[in-house]
Amino acid sequence: MFAKAFRVRSNTAMKGSDRRKLRADVMTAFPSLGTSQVSELIPGKEELNIVKLYSCRGNAVTVYVSGGNPILFELEKNLYPTVYTLWSYPDLLPTFTTWPPVLEKMVGGADLMLPGLVVPPAGLPEVQKGDLCAIALVGNRAPVAIGVAAISTAEMLTAGLKGRGFSVLHTYQDHLWQSGHKSSPPFIAPLTLDAPELSEEKGSVQSDSTLQGVMRGLTLEGEEEEETEKSPQICGMESPSEASDDPTDSRTHQEKMDELLLQCFLHALKCRVKKADLPLLTSTLLGSHMFSCCPKGQQLDIKKSSYKKLSKFLQQMQQEQILQVKELSKGVESIVSVDWKHPRITSFIMPEPFQTSQEDDREQPYHPPDIKPLYCVPANMTLLFQESGHKKGSTLEGSEVRSVIIDYAKKNDLVDAYNKNLVKLDPVLCDCLLEKNEQHSIMKLPWDNLLARCFEKLQPAYQMTFPRQEPIVKKGKICPIDISLAQRSYNKKVTVVRNLEVYGLDPCSVAAILQQRCQASTTVAPVPGAKDSLQVQIQGNQIHHLGWLLIEEYQLPRKYIEGLEKAPKPGKKK
Template sequence: MFKKPLSNLKTSAPLRSSDRRKLKQRVITSFNISAEDGDLLVPDGLQSEKFSTHLEEPGVVYLSSSGDPLWFTIGKGSEDLIPTTYTLWKKSDLLPFVSTPSAVIPILTGGADLMIPGVVHHTPSIAAGQLVSIRMYTRKDQVPHISVPLAVGRMALPSDQLADGGAEKGKAVHVLQVWKDHLWDLGSKPDVPESEVIQIKQGSFESEEDIEDGPAPEGSDQSNPVADAGSETLQREEDLPQAPETPTTTDQSISYTPAETSELLLKSLVQAIASLLSPAPSSTFPIPATLFYTNYILPSRPAFPTYVLPPASLKIDLESDSSDSDRPYIDPQEINIKASNHKSLTTFLKGADKQGLITTKALQKHSQQTDLLITAVASTHPLVLGHRRYPSVRDIEQKAAKKAEKEEKEKEAGSQQQLELIELWKPHISTVNLFKGIGADPKRLYTPSEVRSLLFDYFDTHSLVNAHDKAYINLDSVLLDCITSKSSSKPKGKGAGLEPPSVEFMKRDELVKQVISKMQAWYEVRAPGKDVVQKKGTLKPVQVVIKIRQGRKASTLITGFEPFPVVSGEEMAEDLRKTCAGATSVSPVAGKPAGSGFEVLVQGKQGPAVLEYLISKGIPKRWIEVSDLVGKK
């Protein structure tokens, strides 16, 4: 939901004590927590701020005094409070949770929802639509750990459908907010707290027996996220072998033996030589052993180890077509030197040297170098030539990094192109004397908020606030002359020449509206890389009209784009000709005097495509009006 920057951010306003107490009571009631926890999660100094998502959904975020987003709502007038990851780090058991392997977390931060095969385990009896947190599952020294909540979302289906064959594919959780998204970026961005050791208690997990007693029962759907963790998940290069489309059962009691870990480390070394080191120039060497291990071997570990080497304890029949249904997911982090037979990096590298895979240089007795040096790799070794590449940890991380970089560039491009449109007002005729009386410059342009502020100051300094009702303002001669002044043209018809009715006071907001209505409308357009444009008149939205022309043919007409200096008529016509794959043209607006502007015609009903194009050029959506005069046939 927050994979793109928030828009229309309003200035944050401190929450009144009474509103803060109401919010705290809502949290206590909705999440069944104590008053002490309520004070922790709804602290003093809370501020509220309105925003819109990139999908134009309105929302409100509640910020701590330090600026951390703690709660938010989505939807106009919504009362549905949603905690952020900042709040869940304060009380991690606020919501029921589902856990997922570490390889899925970068995919969630990229904007994907959590798919059913990506769920390792979950707290029981979660209803569809219920708020849940998402935690990362890992194993450290054979002990299962879960992180603090890294995302919050709503269950897409009841939790009982995640097991017993109830569902095999599809979404498990619709993600609402995730660590490192643009809402999280509003805050202080602290380091992630330490993970917790999973304490197995009766009823704690839907499939706790799977953690303690071995393989999950047939039909269990605690799956490895090989292909279905998200629509963008693990799209590999064509030359990489594909993991099976249907992910497999995860069992936290299954792990590799030291001998199997050693074999996987050797495969990681071979992959590093084949894909990273063979193409490297000779100047890359020598490489100290620690850097060689950190920069080449560890990133080349298989992202999904059991598809490269199934643990022997599972007794998988590799010739069977159904062998994938028995494969667990094992975290690549478990593949390390300490878990292998070698125990020492030097021992492992010297063994690889004896096999002829690498060439090492022994340490000199009096050298300051403490690390073994790798001076060359054997690109033509039979193991390297016969190696079949697999998706590695590095592949997955690069994919996530490229996606994040692409989104960042799109964000920067959007911010560079975005127009800033400001409505302004200038003192005119009767309001000139008012602004002189206020002590303001009658020749400059003002925003509506500036006019309001000047008037409010005038009301206070001249003691014009009604003593009986502060919503009303007593009118002095300056204000009275302004709002009762006649138009410069002579009145006509019945009532012409009559004196305006006497007015002694007026509601504050109505008075401000009256003053602004008698001012002259202007607007200002700020476009990146262009001079600021100020023009007299009311700024009107770009008109995109779909109507029938020339018999029964529908066409899309775009007019009123001249005030928005991001695209010319000719450029728009050429761009839309390619985008819509249809004929386009530019001509003066029909039926209007010369110089009234141009209209761009696009063949066909192209309203959505034109809207998307104008927004991509930086014109805010609220300044575009699309009208379909044809209607659906």
Template sequence: MFRKNVSILTTRPISGKDVKELKRKIKITFPDLSEEDMDQLFPAKVDVQMLKLKNKATAYTCGNTNPLFFDPEGRGDLLVPTVYALWKLPHIIESLYTYSEVSSKVLGGADLFLQGLIVPDGGLGDFSAGDLRAVSIPGNPFPFAVGTMEVGSEEVAKTGLKGKGLKLLHTFGDQLWGLGDKSSPDPSFTAARIFPMKDTQDSSGGAVGAVDVADGMGAMSLSAQDEDRPKHPSYDALPSDLEGDKTPDADAAAADAHHGDALAAAPVEDPDQMIEACLLGGLQSVADEDLPMLTSDFYSKHMLPAKPDGANVDIKKTSYKKLSKLLSTFEKKGLLTTKVVHKQDKLTAVNRGHELYTAFAPRERSAGAAAAGSASASISGSIITVTYSYRVPTSLRPIFEADADKDALYSEEVVCSALRAYAEREGLSLGDWALKLDKLLVGHLFNKKEPQQEGDSHPFDDIMRRLLSKLAMFHTISRSTPEGVVEVVKKGAVKNISISMEDRMGGRKHVTHLAHVESFGLSADELGAALQRKFKTSCSVTKLPGKTETGKEITLQGNLLQELPKYLKDEYGIEAHFVDVKKKGT
């Protein structure tokens, strides 16, 4: 609703009485917000402004900065947090999860269909039509959109994941966001799409924990229910007696050690066990130099990234209800220390010698990433893998399952198995080497001028080759790093990185160009800055020319034709056959 007509008609500060009424309404709508949360959103002695917008909506800012809440109709009956407020306190409302690929549609203003949801193991939970929900992607704790549910959970249970699920109210990048400082919580937020987070620095210099992207996400259907997503090994059965008050003092140390050892057993269903594991995993990623840290920052930047891939963690559904109670429980156990500083709760210390901390099993990495990590603690030693998958057109969908999803991606092995299964079902199999052709195979895999007819036998390998040529090809590039897995899914064959050098001033000056690094999940801006530091040369990053180009070109002073391929291999695992090197004019 904020794609256009969002100019400000009037702006005025509201009285202290009106501020109290606004806070009262917010507390009614979001009862689990603590006083500390409210102080973070609306600090004392800072004016609150009310903005009346051209589209009849009303927005509220604090200190003439970012809009924090808005009333879509301006009638005072609904207050919705903006993305700015959700980045401060992601737990204000529950999040639905969708795929990174789908985020581009939502950012463009499209309502979120139920087919585009990722359903965690515990389901989507209970909700009614009209309930507020934020929208996030796996591997990124920051919501990028907010809206209201168009159906209830009971209707979804009856009809399945079909039709509209969430009516969009506001997104990152829309004009309501544009009324603020136009910031983003992380470089993973781009105008076109939201990506899983990489390691970055927060505003205070602390490291934001890296997040693993779900394995194989690029090859999943956009309407899949995520049933086969691997569990996080650290969320295996937490014992139900983790509450310190339930363990006699004499046995407390032994019980705590048992709790930590039990973190790597079987999948967790209990919300308490999930949030406790998030706490322990989050503490592992907090560096001592980052302390003291706001507890809200610890929750959003360390606890949420430590959750299992695809899981929906909601502290309000646990017995703790509030973050302060969870931290207090573990502070009594001696695991951590908190302190109120200027009316704000802060995490001040972590007891890294505590049995719970030392026994906690950290997030496992892939074999490639683990090997890379043993060589260096930085991104050096990354491993690149490229896999191809195929999307089936409607005309050939009968070869696959009867209810095959139009958006599903299949590996070549799965396509081969589906073709053999189809031949068995239709009585076309002539052994491993040949098939008997039917109307579908003749009509869609052979040209009209070719002599093949129904009933003819034909080599299986040639039918398989023809079938693959009729499917839409996609490639998935996985870059395993010590911080997690970065994946890029694109249509067609992989596009190589291009490195070229041109002579200027009669050969006295050289300029090296680097393009298409986005194909391998790299940010041109971030890579350009790294190359500038590495080679101590001037650097510029510009958009590639052409209407169909979406990437950027990095331009570096000097002849780096030899150095850049070696750097890409050493730092990111991008082998030479993925890089095209040439001197312009040759």
């Protein structure tokens, strides 16, 4: 229900009479809660708000917010607790257990299918069709989702745990959870073992093959898990191809990837990320810093770690108080602070290969490329340039083109004897420089007109040379950095920048700098219709900041930047 963003209709403070009514409704809906627990959940004096909203499906939902966290939501006159409430009262609802990979599918809006359930030794909780249930993950009793049972427990067992089991209403990490403090689930020890123990007894339901079969049977509504090769990793085992070459190393591939992930993270914070870089996009931390800290011969793959996602790993680091992550703009997380005095960072020792090349590891400051305009000889002008040793497709500088034309005119005695400023046109010059309707009317041309026509007929090209790199020659006109303004919803303006890669600029790094200097949200996304090009989008009209960054900081010539004239004009002095 809250897998996509919702629209808030109103947000008002709750009156005392409404609080009393809500307490009564909670005690009716959840009789297992005592009076003191209901009073704690719905306090009498602390701030309590009623938020009325429309879900992405158009449902009218009432959400009750206490202390900044949504604690209850009401749909069609039925009360439901949020995950924040269930973390304080984990036994409020009958709880079913599933595997961690299933959570990602439920967050995306899928219902929970019965093959994804883990049957504990004590059996499944007894529920009837339509009962409200909590869903937790293996090894932690803290609920991560709330759903309604599609069938009773008896029918689940009769069906052989196949088919749809629960209609999921709300999950950890959905948009309702994001409207609160975004805290992670606490660890609540299971009352019983959530997963059957592995056994070597013949015919046991707790056998390794059965457990793998359950993992392969994870199915959500409308989709099946086809990647069966991931099952051994989920079960905490290595696949044969990922087995360690060292027979004395008993760690699994997943544990090794967790260690490599932590190593690259600490290395990046200790050596690459600086206070001036904050706030730093989490994607930039990974792409521009952590990947480059990976030791030679190894490959960092977060999907093969126990975290599966960078956001989950950073949540763990945030719980250890190493850093703080905030969503400065919708859907874009940034690192806003780092505790560089944290024992994890101060005690981290860089691997040997990096200790000997710290100077090489430091990011080199940006130097603009040297751009030189060139001219390419087309097929229809080959005769004019072949006497100088140039053929079709040859590239020349402007001075070389002038020398070729002057030498050609002098060798063929085309300079007018009475007026040295005029050049007589022979058949080659006529075919190369004149239009068809001009060939019988124009016999001579001034030098400046002759050269101008020649440059117009030649095809444009350019040579770009970056520091410590070989020159690159490309045909066509060089694409300037394009700065434009676009209108988004609610008449909000955004600044869009394209073609940064042409000049050797990393769009992610530029976005991070602009986010800090403009104090506005930035996003990096593919350019529509282009395969290998990215564009940076900044909230508001930030063209003056962009102009300063590109011209003053990066020293790029103004002629290679388009759109600077759209910068906001300063207000009139009163």
